[in-house]
Amino acid sequence: MNKLLLALAGLILSTQCMAQVVTAKGVGTAPYGWSLSAGDKDKAYKAAQVSAVERYFAEAGEAESENFEAIQPKIEANLEKFILSTTIINEQNQESAKKYSVSVRVEINVAKLRSTIRGSSATAKTAQGERSQLVYVFVGREVSSVRSFDDRVVKRAEVEREASVDRSRSSKGAEGEVVRGNAVATAAKRDSSESVTAKASIKVETGGSTTRKADDTSYRLLAMNNTKTSITSVFSQGGFQVAEPEFVLEDKDIKAVNQDFSTGNDLAPATLRGVVAALRNSQVPYLVLATLDVGAPMQDDATGMQRVAVTVTGRVLDVSAKLPREVASVPAVQYFGVGPDNASASGKALKDASMAAAREVVSRLNAAGIR
Incomplete structure (x- = not known):
């Protein structure tokens, strides 16, 4: 019975994550003249709704905030398309200051927001055949051994x-x-x-x-086959043409990438030069590199199930010029997955983190005007 309840709880959590609906709070304030009118209340009400959407983008990251500014006029003009429901939490009328404030909790249609961002991006304004190609290398890994040294x-x-x-x-x-x-x-x-x-x-x-030496950490690489389709879908919906790394990189380059990431957080210069040369030979201008570090499982206090954290870091290189340059980066961000056992929790966390990293990359490329 307990296992069934845990499985149902995991299914509910998974369904919520796939619903593309989030809850956010916002506060709106409107000044008024001699007396407070219904129009003044409605103005503050709409300002609170816009504030809730802006708060959601602010919590999503700097790139998402820039994307919000690009579509803010569309959101303000069509609030009913982006907000599914609104609940008033508190109202306050400051008669001495002639100001009316209202705080609300709204349900945001994230799918509609992302669709609007994609429609306003530079890639959406570019013809299908002229959109940029990219190759992504996402490496999932977990710590296999740590060797510490005495002073x-x-x-x-x-x-x-x-x-x-x-x-x-x-x-x-x-x-x-x-x-x-x-x-x-x-x-x-x-x-x-x-x-x-x-x-x-x-x-x-x-x-x-006294000489102190850093720990020597080795990683075990994890299979990413179950997440490739989702990652490719995110980049494709973002307006980019995705080339599978197996069709662009040579076997020795893939082996070198895996070897470097199994012992550290960066690619060796020789490995990076080999990858860049392969992309240039295939005329692919953008390279997306990301590592997803899976942490040790622990029990989730809320559900009693296993909870696993995944830390994501990434960068995007433009290799079309003579000297490659970094055009976007994803700082270390942590995501969590919950499941009835360690394998399920790790798999879910890895998938959610990889999709979130792909969305963050697309957001930053859109914010930078890269098409």
Whole structure:
């Protein structure tokens, strides 16, 4: 029974993620004259709805905020197409300041918003045959081993020793002879004294160094076959022609990419030059690189199911010029997946993160006017 409930909860969560409907809050304020009218209330009400949509874009990232500014007039003119429902949370009439404020909670039709953004993008205004091609390389991975190093400590001591000795010595004596009859007797007396003074000083200087070495982390690459269709769909809907990396990159380039990402976060210069050369030979101007790091599973407090975090980083290179340049980047962003077991949670998190990364790339390319 418990397993059934967990499975149903996971299905509900998955359905919510696929619904393309999000909830956001907004606040609108409208000044009024002698008295508050219905028109003044309606003006603040619509401003609160627009504010909720703007808040959604702001939370989605900088690129999405720029895209919102491009379609804001369309949203304000057709609020009923983008907002499915609105609930008033609070109203406040500041009579002394002649201002009326209202806060609302709205359900936003995200699918309609994205469709409008795509229709206003530079790619949408470009003929189908003239749209840019791109190759994406998304690498999913998880930590397989971490080797830590003890601190290397070197101690050094310098000793300087100084000593001085003062020595003085003196002696005095007397000799005499006594003649008695046929015999001669001699006598000698000697007094001596000696004093020694010694001084010594020792100076010790100590020091050293401690060397710390970063952990040596190795990664296990994960299969991305189940997410390729979704990623390709996002880029295609964004107005780009997608070329599969297997048809553009040589086998040695793919192997080198996997090898580099299994030991670090960047491609080796030789690997990157080989990938760029392959894209230029196929006349593909854009390269999208992304790593998706899957974290350790843990129990979700709300559902009791397994919860897995995936951290995404990415960049887009324009290789059409003589010198490749970065035209967009995705900073480290974390996404979560929930499932009845570790495998399900990891698979869902990986898929959601890869699609979110693809959407972020499209948003940034649209914001940059790349077609």
